[in-house]
Amino acid sequence: MKKWFISAFLMMMAVTARADLVVEVTQGVDAPTPIAVVPFQATGLALNEDIAQIVSDDLGRSGFFKPMNRSNMLGTPSTEEQVFFRDWRVSGNDYMVIGHVAPAANGQVQASVELYDVLKERKVWSETVTGNSNNLRDVAHYISDQVFEKLTGLKGAFSTRIVYVTAKMNTPGNFTYKLQMADSDGARPRTILQSKEPILSPAWSQDGSKLAYVSFESSRPAIYVQELATGQRQKVQTFRGLNGSPAWSPDGSRLALVLSKDGNPEVYILTLATGQLDRVTHHYGIDTEPTWAPDGQSILFTSDRAGLPQIYSLNLPTRELKRLTYEGKYNSRGRLTQDGRFLTMVHQDGSGFHIAVQDLKTNRLDILTSSSLDESPTIAPNGSIIMYATKKGGKGVLAGVSLDGRVRFTMPNGDGDVREPAWSPYLQ
Incomplete structure (x- = not known):
């Protein structure tokens, strides 16, 4: 041969x-988009995965986004009424993701998630995602895919x-x-x-x-x-x-x-x-x-x-x-x-x-x-x-x-x- x-x-x-x-x-785009993925509030259950952290990590690994460090967040809103856009704009964010996780039927969980344009003070996308409590990473990767597609125009591949x-x-x-x-x-x-x-x-x-x-x-x-x-x-x-x-x-x-x-x-x-x-x-x-x-x-x-x-x-x-x-x-x-x-x-x-x-x-x-x-x-x-x-x-x-x-x-x-x-x- x-x-x-x-x-x-x-x-x-x-x-x-x-x-x-x-x-x-090791290298991202020249000016990655700043985004805050706020820790999701959980009601009535103990989660074995941090959905918001997985979403933040997904977006950060893509190189297209620069997620905000949690220690620098001024609050942890989980509903639109709790969002004060000025605070997040002053913090340097263009977009933010918030969410709430609650029990659903048959042992499943529901994650209600919202994506906001901080500069324009408007909601870009929202959805309630249902998943198995043992596969919360699947829920998180799906959310990452949706956020990525809404903000880049490319279909996400995190799932x-x-x-x-x-x-x-x-x-x-x-x-x-x-x-x-x-x-x-x-x-x-x-x-x-x-x-x-x-x-x-x-x-x-x-x-x-x-x-x-x-x-x-x-x-x-x-x-x-x-x-x-x-x-x-x-x-x-x-x-x-x-x-x-x-x-x-x-x-x-x-x-x-x-x-x-x-x-x-x-x-x-x-x-x-x-x-x-x-x-x-x-x-x-x-x-x-x-x-x-x-x-x-x-x-x-x-x-x-x-x-x-x-x-x-x-x-x-x-x-x-x-x-x-x-x-x-x-x-x-x-x-x-x-x-x-x-x-x-x-x-x-x-x-x-x-x-x-x-x-x-x-x-x-x-x-x-x-x-x-x-x-x-x-x-x-x-x-x-x-x-x-x-x-x-x-x-x-x-x-x-x-x-x-x-x-x-x-x-x-x-x-x-x-x-x-x-x-x-x-x-x-």
Whole structure:
């Protein structure tokens, strides 16, 4: 195999473990919008989560907002009558969120929340949100999504999930690998799969109900599909040689994947209902890392058929092949935003491997990160943030950068490396 392919493969396998992920914003927009998220008043119940704090943290992590410190608040209003706009305006806030939480039927809770424009002294949005008392983070993330959309015009993605791969070294050469799923902020992690062998390339189905991934548990790489609700798993491919890089079609009926069963890594399409397997690339070069265009008519993939890794697009009905990347000698792991306009990738220059984005309308390429070992980009479903794996202090961590490069964050952990992030679609 070609040297670049082997190196990339080994980088993916060299994972070692993690503690809970915690997002730290390292850079925001030049002038984040000041907002006060007032502690919610609770009546008749004891809450196991601070909804207002979660909302404040969500908005602060986005980089678009600067939440007010609670210790500087002059009061804690929970109704419109208790709001004195002058006080909040003098405190430097453009917007404020207030709320009240009370018991509801069947053991649930109701959070009544209101968003105000402090400068114009008017209500922007209000809603009563009902949720389970054991899942108040879901209520909080929903509120964050609504506030974010009302004030930025972008659909919020705080209620989505991420999956990622970790491993813990027990003794030299002996690891415990885990496929983990967590909230988009890294909270509430849970284990989807645990194995003594490597796990690679997790990918979400478009409806968010299933994951496809590669596991070495049977001593060689095999592709599995797992139902998240039931945990039921199915091995879908296990040919001799490479079985890798599964990617769901937008309608969920097919998987694009990479097989070397004919001697060379090529892109295939598997129809899940029938098991039909169609080979769509035919070249002596290495073709890998497929991803679907949002319309399901094209597949993007990485190939070294021109000498070094670049990203190509293959129209499936016509089989027309188009090279998309030309700038730089190495571009790989292409992923498209949901509107199909922007292509994110791993781009190599003289200082290392970075996350870059290319506008497919203008072909302009912008390098978004300055770290040197960046890999595995995945895009939030609203197209605002790219999450990726990188190194910090000698350990693998997840990090994020906005599509325009102005917002940055890291998700450090205290117990080893984290790799292979995949951001969920909007969940039903």
